[in-house]
Amino acid sequence: MAIDKNRTRELLDSVDEFFDSVVGGLPGEVVRFLKTAIMGPAFQEIRKLIEESRPPVLFLIGRSGHGKSSLINGLAGREAAPVGDIKPTTPESTAYLIHFEEQFSAWQVIDSRGFFESTRPDGAPDSNAIDHLLADIREHKPDVIMHVISAPEIRNLGHDLQVHERIMKQIRTESGMDVPTIVVLNKADTLGNPREWPPEVHARKAALIQDALNYMGNDILRTRTHPIDRNVSIRGYGTDDPSRPGIIPACSLPEDAWNLDTLSDFIGGHLPESALLDFYQALRRKEQLRKISTALIKRFAVIASGIGASPAPLSDFVVLTPLQILMITMVGGLSCRPVSRETAHEYLSAVGINLITAGGARYVTRQLLKFIPFAGWAAAGSIAGSSTYALGKAAEAYFFSGNAATPDTFRKDWDRLRPELEGT
Ligand SMILES: Nc1nc2c(ncn2[C@@H]2O[C@H](COP(=O)(O)OP(=O)(O)OP(=O)(O)O)[C@@H](O)[C@H]2O)c(=O)[nH]1
Numbered sequence: 001m002a003i004d005k006n007r008t009r010e011l012l013d014s015v016d017e018f019f020d021s022v023v024g025g026l027p028g029e030v031v032r033f034l035k036t037a038i039m040g041p042a043f044q045e046i047r048k049l050i051e052e053s054r055p056p057v058l059f060l061i062g063r064s065g066h067g068k069s070s071l072i073n074g075l076a077g078r079e080a081a082p083v084g085d086i087k088p089t090t091p092e093s094t095a096y097l098i099h100f101e102e103q104f105s106a107w108q109v110i111d112s113r114g115f116f117e118s119t120r121p122d123g124a125p126d127s128n129a130i131d132h133l134l135a136d137i138r139e140h141k142p143d144v145i146m147h148v149i150s151a152p153e154i155r156n157l158g159h160d161l162q163v164h165e166r167i168m169k170q171i172r173t174e175s176g177m178d179v180p181t182i183v184v185l186n187k188a189d190t191l192g193n194p195r196e197w198p199p200e201v202h203a204r205k206a207a208l209i210q211d212a213l214n215y216m217g218n219d220i221l222r223t224r225t226h227p228i229d230r231n232v233s234i235r236g237y238g239t240d241d242p243s244r245p246g247i248i249p250a251c252s253l254p255e256d257a258w259n260l261d262t263l264s265d266f267i268g269g270h271l272p273e274s275a276l277l278d279f280y281q282a283l284r285r286k287e288q289l290r291k292i293s294t295a296l297i298k299r300f301a302v303i304a305s306g307i308g309a310s311p312a313p314l315s316d317f318v319v320l321t322p323l324q325i326l327m328i329t330m331v332g333g334l335s336c337r338p339v340s341r342e343t344a345h346e347y348l349s350a351v352g353i354n355l356i357t358a359g360g361a362r363y364v365t366r367q368l369l370k371f372i373p374f375a376g377w378a379a380a381g382s383i384a385g386s387s388t389y390a391l392g393k394a395a396e397a398y399f400f401s402g403n404a405a406t407p408d409t410f411r412k413d414w415d416r417l418r419p420e421l422e423g424t
Pocket residue numbers: 062063064065066067068069070071082083084085086087113114186187188189190250251252253
């Protein structure tokens with residue numbers, strides 16, 4: 001399970017009703033304030049995260065047989081594309097959607113096989129092939145291009161990269177689109193002796209991968225490079241060139257798969273925010289989803305701190321409970337729990353708060369406030385912010401690490417973060 005857009009809409013409706021029941025007796029002016037300054041922005045955050053999210057568009061280029069289909073299957077963890085069949089090379093692409101039903105996510109993949117085969121022997125690309133590629137890029141507007149090269153063949157394929165560079169320049173000039181291309185040195189296992197694998201336990205293999213990376217960076221791309229992982233430089237290089245930001249070795253064979261997490265994190269680093277949820281949910285990458293969760297918690301805390309500007313002081317924070325339940329549920333959803341109020345209940349009962357049997361929202365708020373000393377209305381904004389942040393982080397620790405920490409563990413962090421966040 002994960003975040004399901006339909007369930008999220010239901011959740012927003014139920015939180016909306018809950019909010020109406022909580023603010024029942026308050027003056028109209030205060031209710032209006034809470035709606036526009038607190039719940040409105042919170043709903044907006046969720047809509048931005050969920051409803052504006054879309055599948056990432058991943059575009060594969062590279063010679064036939066170098067492992068484009070295998071790579072996409074390896075990344076997706078399923079057999080989405082047929083592997084290994086010999087096809088006639090045509091300059092046409094196939095576009096398909098990979099559905100990750102359980103994760104309510106999808107990736108759009110465009111496989112542009114055959115492009116480099118149709119470049120002329122003198123290295124000049126066939127103009128027909130260029131037109132096709134240009135049309136494909138214009139049509140599909142990829143977020144990221146992966147240029148898949150069989151690692152043992154890089155010394156013969158320098159000109160493919162030059163051809164690619166010329167085409168990308170043309171696309172930039174014509175349409176202003178600047179799509180990053182990640183160079184993937186696939187079949188890293190077949191450098192030297194294929195039996196020596198993985199490179200972590202075969203120093204000779206590791207040295208060959210390092211050589212291939214250096215050759216690609218220094219001799220072909222001629223750009224400055226830096227290891228993506230300083231401790232393990234064979235995991236790939238980042239570059240100073242935004243149009244070719246990385247060179248990453250990989251093995252896509254299911255039984256010998258290697259370094260695909262480095263590649264997927266690198267892809268994620270070059271996707272727009274709207275494509276991140278689908279990309280990482282599909283991969284069930286908890287660490288990455290946890291970053292999305294932390295960003296959401298910070299935004300909710302900033303929104304909650306706006307309560308200090310209420311036109312009339314509120315007797316307690318019960319009005320924040322719907323906001324906090326919404327936040328806890330979404331944090332649970334990002335950790336692949338179902339998006340429903342039960343998810344929030346699960347956390348609250350884990351820290352000793354029973355939302356269902358005890359006297360409703362007001363009781364929950366009091367329970368939550370046990371963790372947070374209330375120091376009068378003057379400090380209300382800052383307390384609302386810190387309590388919301390602390391509650392979100394505690395729920396995050398529970399859902400992502402199974403650690404039933406209480407919110408007060410996290411309150412100090414907020415004091416450190418606040419000046420920076422409230423200024424934004
Ligand atoms: N040893 C090794 N073999 C691989 C790797 N990746 C793919 N292969 C093999 O290479 C062959 C071609 O792989 P495909 O994924 O079909 O290549 P492709 O680039 O999609 O080829 P076209 O669809 O014809 O353009 C298959 O036999 C794969 O099993 C790898 O990392 N290591």
